Amino acid sequence: MSTLIYWFRNDLRLSDNPAFAQACLNAEHLLPVYVHDCKEQKTVYGFERQGLHRKTFLRASLDDLRVELQAQGSDLLELYGEPQVILQKLLTDTVAKSVYCEQIEAPEEMELVRVLRDQGMDIREFWQSSMLEPQDLPFALEKMPDMFTAFRREVERAQLKFAKPIPTPQHIPALPAFLPQGSILPSSTQSFAHPYFLGGASHAQTHLKQYLERRLPDDYKETRNQLIGMDYSSKFSAWLALGCISVRDIAAQLNEYENCYGANDGTYWLWFELLWRDYFRFIHFKYGQSLYRAGGLTGLPVKPSSLASFEQWRSGNTGTELVDAGVRELHHTGYLSNRMRQIVASYWIYDMNGDWRAGAAWFESQLIDYDVYSNQGNWLYIAGRGTDPRGGRPFNVAKQTQDHDPHGVYRKLWLSAG
Incomplete structure (x- = not known):
């Protein structure tokens, strides 16, 4: 020893x-x-x-x-x-x-x-960091299906749901008798709080417990595209990003929930979204550095974008209200719903002809749930430079506004925040 x-x-x-x-x-x-x-x-x-x-x-x-x-x-x-x-x-x-x-x-x-x-x-x-163990998959990671749908179907056909989590060690070995000169084991002298989330494993477990006790998974599929509040989506992502809670722990507790209350569209969709997270991780084993090229997995050139237009976008001053509201929410809270992430990313790439890499870097800087795999995967997906052969995902902002903020509540909330 x-x-x-x-x-x-x-x-x-x-x-x-x-x-x-x-x-x-x-x-x-x-x-x-x-x-x-x-x-x-x-x-x-x-x-x-x-x-x-x-x-x-x-x-x-x-x-x-x-x-x-x-x-x-x-x-x-x-x-x-x-x-x-x-x-x-x-x-x-x-x-x-x-x-x-x-x-x-x-x-x-x-x-x-x-x-x-x-x-x-x-x-x-x-x-x-994945819900499924790589060695349990019905394919080698280097030969995994490129398309998520094919990936999901093979996983489901193999009846894989999650790897069993392991308990906390009962004993942690003592610290070394000699610690490096000048190194201090510090305690925080300042109280840090976030308007939506409190960091740490204890808060992650508290959030998961209340989420399940309030039966919120049942409505997840119907509410997940809403824009305001804590309960419309699971909000697991920030704790998952820093590993304050493991995805296997969440999946196991969700499975217990289904055993108690029954499975439904909401619980399946939660697992489905966690599987997307796994997919973005596993695709890195197949393509690695290629995912970080300007063209991604394609030979598409990157259009140069001006610093002025990028400043307009990231400061929430494009003149398009829904986009500006979304970027300002990100600035003020470090969080943004999945729907709004897609909208503001699409707007930057397709309406402002922006470099997708600049947008991805801004999300990396701002998002408290920044995760290298998911951030890269989602920006490549919107930009049409990933594994999807159907190309990019431009969003019609007028339609998105009508569908998701028809009464202007979200826009009023964040545009007034300055």
């Missing part, structure tokens, strides 16, 4: 965290770490890659994780800098043998792990 480092990434929880559970089993001493990567904090478009709302939600989630670790006699070490420098120093200072972490199958995250290994570090990655 030896000293190990557990590097938390987008898995800020102890429950149903296979990588952390394995580290607990293999270590005599375990140092839980979160590294705030200070490299490349700004996008090529000049704004922060992680906006205020994302930082706020992350801060609350880390504080919650620390409390959970402390309750079991451990703690969370937070450090700021480049992970390749920070982790190398920690391994040396603590004489740790390995770094355990979750696997993230996206180009920047994969490149970072490659660099760490090239430096001689023993990095043990565990895939754990």
